[in-house]
Amino acid sequence: MSSDLLVVENLRKQFGGLKAVGGDDGLSFSVKEGSFVGLIGPNGAGKSTTFNLISGVLEPTAGRVVLAGTDLANVRSSDIASLGLGRTFQTPRAFMSLSVLDNVLVGAKSSGENLRSVLLGGWRSSEPALIEKAKAALTRVGLEDRVTETVSNLSGGELRMLEVARQLIRDPKILLLDEPTAGVDPSLQGKLSKILTDLHKEGRTLIVVEHNLHFLFSIADQIIVLQQGELLSSGTPQEIKTDPKVVAAYLGD
Ligand code: ADP
Ligand code: MG
Numbered sequence: 001m002s003s004d005l006l007v008v009e010n011l012r013k014q015f016g017g018l019k020a021v022g023g024d025d026g027l028s029f030s031v032k033e034g035s036f037v038g039l040i041g042p043n044g045a046g047k048s049t050t051f052n053l054i055s056g057v058l059e060p061t062a063g064r065v066v067l068a069g070t071d072l073a074n075v076r077s078s079d080i081a082s083l084g085l086g087r088t089f090q091t092p093r094a095f096m097s098l099s100v101l102d103n104v105l106v107g108a109k110s111s112g113e114n115l116r117s118v119l120l121g122g123w124r125s126s127e128p129a130l131i132e133k134a135k136a137a138l139t140r141v142g143l144e145d146r147v148t149e150t151v152s153n154l155s156g157g158e159l160r161m162l163e164v165a166r167q168l169i170r171d172p173k174i175l176l177l178d179e180p181t182a183g184v185d186p187s188l189q190g191k192l193s194k195i196l197t198d199l200h201k202e203g204r205t206l207i208v209v210e211h212n213l214h215f216l217f218s219i220a221d222q223i224i225v226l227q228q229g230e231l232l233s234s235g236t237p238q239e240i241k242t243d244p245k246v247v248a249a250y251l252g253d
Contacts, residue, residue, distance in 0.1 A: 005033040005174055005205050006054070011063035013049050013229075021046040021053065023230040026063045031174075031222075036200045037207045038216040038237070041226035047209045048090050050226070051176045055087045056080040068173070086172030088163040090179050090209075096152040100143060100162060103151055104134040107166030137168040141195055156183030157192070164195070174205040181212045193219055217241065225249075 010026030012019070021027055027050065031037050039047050052058040054065050056077030065072045067083055075083065094103050108130055138144055141161040146154065154162060160180050167175055180196070181189055189212070197219055200206055210216040217223070217237040225232040225246050233243045240246050 003033055004030040005068055006031040006207075007066040008050075008054065009064050009066070011050070011053055011065065012061045013046075013053055013058060014061045019229055020049045021229045022061075022063065023228065025230075027226075027229065027231055028063075029224055029231060029234060031205060031207060033173075033205055034200075034203055035205055035222055036196075036220045037205075038220035038223045039207055039209045039226065040211075040213065040216065040223060041232070044228075045226040046229040047226055048178055049229075051087055051178055051207075051209065055085060055176060081170060081172075084171075084173035085176070086167030086170060086174070087176035088160070088167065088178055088180065090182070092159045092163050094151045094159060094162060094166075096150075098151060099147070100138065100149050100151060100154070101131070101134055101147045103162055104137055104165050104169055105130065108134065108169045133169055134165075137165040138162075140168055140198075141165045142191060155185070157185055157188045160184055161192075161195070168199075172204065174207070175199065177206065177208045179209055179211065181210060181215055189215055 007030045009028050010022070011028070012022030012026045014020065039050065041047055049058065053060050056072060056075070067080070067085060070083060072080060095106060098106070135144070135147060138147055141164050143158060143161055143165060146158060151159070151162065160183065164177070180192060184192060193215060196206060196208065208216060208220065220237060222234065223237055223240040224234045225240060227249055232249060233240060233246050235243065
């Protein structure tokens with residue numbers, strides 16, 4: 001039996017007069033544990049804002065997000081990751097002057113203490129087990145040959161993979177990925193697809209925002225379509241492809 005890992009209920013986010021997520025009624029959807037969800041919709045539909053609300057980067061105007069039975073309104077945003085939620089950003093965030101390995105080590109724990117010891121180079125001697133874990137995460141995303149590289153020398157695709165590795169070291173149950181193929185060389189998209197499929201196979205729940213529908217529809221088992229902050233449709237990739245509402249509003253343009 002699979003149960004709901006994530007429940008989004010009547011969620012709304014307003015920026016001044018702009019109803020970015022949820023319109024008047026609020027956005028509601030749920031995600032079963034172990035599923036692979038694609039979140040799609042035109043630019044400005046509210047996809048990234050939805051991720052920001054789920055991950056506690058933004059506070060909702062109304063509604064709630066429940067993760068594994070816990071209402072996130074009662075959880076400090078800095079503690080949401082320790083409940084098993086990882087996310088990447090549409091614009092990758094990394095410490096550009098640090099090495100690939102150090103970036104993953106910073107991701108291991110979010111406290112300032114850890115950042116300080118990475119910057120001071122204290123990890124090498126004190127945390128061999130953590131370094132092994134970081135290297136394993138980098139191997140998972142195909143960056144095993146780039147461990148000592150300075151992040152500013154990575155390609156766009158490698159930077160996206162580094163972001164995933166920074167999340168994996170915390171062993172998230174659910175991963176939210178915002179446009180993972182953006183800026184990724186098309187020749188590497190097959191590799192990325194395999195990495196995401198493998199993460200899903202090992203039981204992780206994924207929600208992926210993606211403009212590349214061919215890529216997403218081939219790997220996701222559920223698609224949620226947003227339009228102007230509201231739920232336009234949801235269903236299997238096959239149902240979505242043939243939903244007249246979706247075809248008219250989104251796939252047709
Ligand atoms: P998507 O990721 O689907 O392209 P976003 O969630 O980024 O869409 O944006 C949804 C709407 O909210 C857009 O109209 C965007 O301009 C607006 N928006 C997003 N973030 C902010 C913000 N911090 N302040 C004001 N408006 C915002
Ligand atoms: Mg976005």
